Amino acid sequence: MxxxxxxxxxxxxxxxxxxxxxxxxxxxxxxxxxxxxxxxxxxxxxxxxxxxxxxxxxxxxxxxxxxxxxxxxxxxxxxxxxxxxxxxxxxxxxxxxxxxxxxxxxxxxxxxxxxxxxxxxxxxxxxxxxxxxxxxxxxxxxxxxxxxxxxxxxxxxxPAPPTCWVVLAKPFIGVSTAEVYRRLNVEKVQHPPTKQMISAIENGDFNGVCNSVGNVLEDVTLSLYPEVAQIKDQMKRFGADAVLMSGSGPTVFSLVAHDSRMHRIYNGLRGFCDQVFAVRMLGERHTLD
Ligand SMILES: C[C@@](CO)(OP(=O)(O)O)[C@H](O)COP(=O)(O)OP(=O)(O)OC[C@H]1O[C@@H](n2ccc(N)nc2=O)[C@H](O)[C@@H]1O
Ligand SMILES: Nc1ncnc2c1ncn2[C@@H]1O[C@H](COP(=O)(O)OP(=O)(O)O)[C@@H](O)[C@H]1O
CATH class of the missing domain: 3.30.230.10 (Ribosomal Protein S5; domain 2)
Structure with missing residues (x-):
């Protein structure tokens, strides 16, 4: 079986x-x-x-x-x-x-x-x-x-966030989660507006989601790997609505509402990064069948 x-x-x-x-x-x-x-x-x-x-x-x-x-x-x-x-x-x-x-x-x-x-x-x-x-x-x-x-x-x-494209770009490096947490100075972090993010998701407010993204581990990984900052800059220049590193990195993702901008970011990042993907959020939970 x-x-x-x-x-x-x-x-x-x-x-x-x-x-x-x-x-x-x-x-x-x-x-x-x-x-x-x-x-x-x-x-x-x-x-x-x-x-x-x-x-x-x-x-x-x-x-x-x-x-x-x-x-x-x-x-x-x-x-x-x-x-x-x-x-x-x-x-x-x-x-x-x-x-x-x-x-x-x-x-x-x-x-x-x-x-x-x-x-x-x-x-x-x-x-x-x-x-x-x-x-x-x-x-x-x-x-x-x-x-x-x-x-x-x-x-x-x-609830599921408002529908958009997620374009992901991973540079040619792997990151140790333990090391990133170890290097974090908790006293100095700029806290992201978590409550604002939750409200934006609950209200289906795409701009609100984009304005609330934030990751306190980003600065740690950026200081170790400057290429992550370069990818962020490129995604912004190509017109992403929001750009953030995921978890301890090094993958950077952008949220993009429009198909044409998604293509621009995807094509602009390919060749420059190890791997690039353009996908949707799944939104729904798993079920046991
Ligand atoms: C940073 C995050 C964000 O989603 O994801 P990734 O970047 O790994 O995907 C997670 O917090 C990672 O979760 P995960 O990768 O399951 O961590 P674990 O295996 O439990 O722990 C790996 C190491 O990370 C540190 N760790 C992890 C979670 C946490 N809340 N505090 C920590 O300090 C610990 O040093 C631990 O030994
Ligand atoms: N099934 C698996 N797939 C990928 N990595 C795995 C798996 N099992 C153990 N690992 C180990 O876990 C480490 C972290 O991998 P991964 O879960 O892909 O990354 P992250 O913690 O950044 O999300 C890797 O270095 C790898 O050696």
């Missing part, structure tokens, strides 16, 4: 850090949404009690370091599953890019194995398990649009 699951990337429309916690993590306030750029996860039942990872991407580990492996391992331990699984990962989301590719693969594996191994868990239960794997996994279990607080694992659903 086989189960196919889509694992979409996320962008952070806003990302604020409130303080560093005693456990070493940072208390965050993030507005996140899933986009139509996805890995495909194929889960095949294995009678042997093993977890096998297949991926053709050389940046994706094929052992217990893989977040999808960790998702399967966690379910096996917690629910005494004796069957095994082959996890095929067809990677489209750039790795270490601020788009939560690994977290989304883990979340999709949780949703898919819930079906394959007939565990009968709810999305809420899967999201709680996801938090044990990584801070972004709970959001990825639900998908859609949400305010994420705590270290990222407390999820409040929001």
């Amino acid at each position: 086989k189960v196919l699951v889509k694992a979409p990337a996320k962008i952070n429309l806003s990302l604020d850090v409130l303080h560093k916690r005693p456990d070493g993590y940072h208390e965050v306030e993030m507005v996140m949404t899933t986009i139509d750029l996805a890995d495909r996860i194929e889960l095949s039942l294995l009678e042997e009690d093993r977890i096998v990872i297949h991926s053709h991407n050389r940046f994706v580990p094929d052992d217990q370091r893989n977040l999808a492996y960790q998702a399967a391992h966690l379910l096996k331990l917690r629910f005494q599953v004796k069957q095994g699984v082959v996890i095929g990962i067809e990677k489209t989301i750039p790795v270490a890019a601020g788009l939560a590719g690994g977290s989304s693969d883990a979340a999709a594996t949780l949703r898919g194995l819930n079906k394959l191994w007939k565990l009968g868990l709810s999305l809420d239960e899967l999201a709680v398990l996801g938090a044990e794997i990584g801070s972004d996994v709970s959001f990825c279990v639900y998908g859609g649009t949400a305010l994420a607080t705590g270290r990222g694992e407390i999820i409040e659903e929001l």
Whole structure:
């Protein structure tokens, strides 16, 4: 038996850090949404009690370091599953890019194995398990649009943002999330207007969304990698309505209302960047079918 699951990337429309916690993590306030750029996860039942990872991407580990492996391992331990699984990962989301590719693969594996191994868990239960794997996994279990607080694992659903294009450009570098958080000076951050972002989304106000984007991790990554600032400048020059780095970077995204400007930005950035995508936001949450 086989189960196919889509694992979409996320962008952070806003990302604020409130303080560093005693456990070493940072208390965050993030507005996140899933986009139509996805890995495909194929889960095949294995009678042997093993977890096998297949991926053709050389940046994706094929052992217990893989977040999808960790998702399967966690379910096996917690629910005494004796069957095994082959996890095929067809990677489209750039790795270490601020788009939560690994977290989304883990979340999709949780949703898919819930079906394959007939565990009968709810999305809420899967999201709680996801938090044990990584801070972004709970959001990825639900998908859609949400305010994420705590270290990222407390999820409040929001409506879909107003329709627009999301043009993403990733420079030829990968960024370590841990290093970016480590270098952040929490005392000096310029907090983005999170409440204003939420109201704009609730009111379907595209200009309001564009005026409320902000990411306190941006300056840290920009100071390490000046090419990220160059991409931001180019996107602005080509007429983006809003431009922001996603997560810890280095991927930069722009929000664009008009098709012609989307084409201009997409074509202008191609050749200059490692990868460029023009996609839509998904808006809706995942369902368990
Ligand atoms: C920055 C964000 C924004 O969505 O995304 P990415 O850039 O990774 O996509 C997330 O906060 C990343 O979440 P995730 O990548 O799941 O983080 P984890 O694996 O839990 O943690 C990696 C490391 O980041 C730091 N970390 C993470 C989350 C948090 N709230 N505070 C932290 O200080 C910790 O040093 C931790 O060891
Ligand atoms: N399934 C996976 N896909 C991508 N990366 C993975 C996966 N499992 C583990 N990793 C590791 O997680 C790290 C962060 O990857 P990723 O989730 O793509 O980035 P980000 O945290 O920036 O969103 C990578 O360096 C990679 O080695």
